[in-house]
Amino acid sequence: MPGRPQATMTEPRYFSTSGDGPTPWCWRRNDSGTLRPWPPHTGDGPSLPKAELPAGSWGERLGAVLDWSRSTLAAVHAQVDADPLGAAVRFARATGRCCCCGSARLQSVPERLSSACVGCLGLLAHDTLSGLVARG
């Protein structure tokens, strides 16, 4: 019997870490659970400051960049995994966008309090919604 399509639950997928500098670091969790820099054109995230590049061969400098990149991404994962709802609220505050779909602008008071747009708000689990509101 055909019926109404079943609404599926959603969860925050957009996060912001508290990095240094004028631009907050924003990240999107893809379907495999990996965090990627957001928006996508930001490349692989923050760059190693040139002053921190070691003098030496090309290979040594490349190794330093790769080590720094791996440790930076590990720190991002640790920070988001330690408090995913807090990181989702930081994203919503920094960008004014929904932490679930990343596209909708948060305009109404309930949207801003929950860090989620009207379309995603009704699809959040109760615990997730209360956690977002508590941190917002």
Ligand SMILES: [Zn+2]
């Ligand atoms: Zn949304």
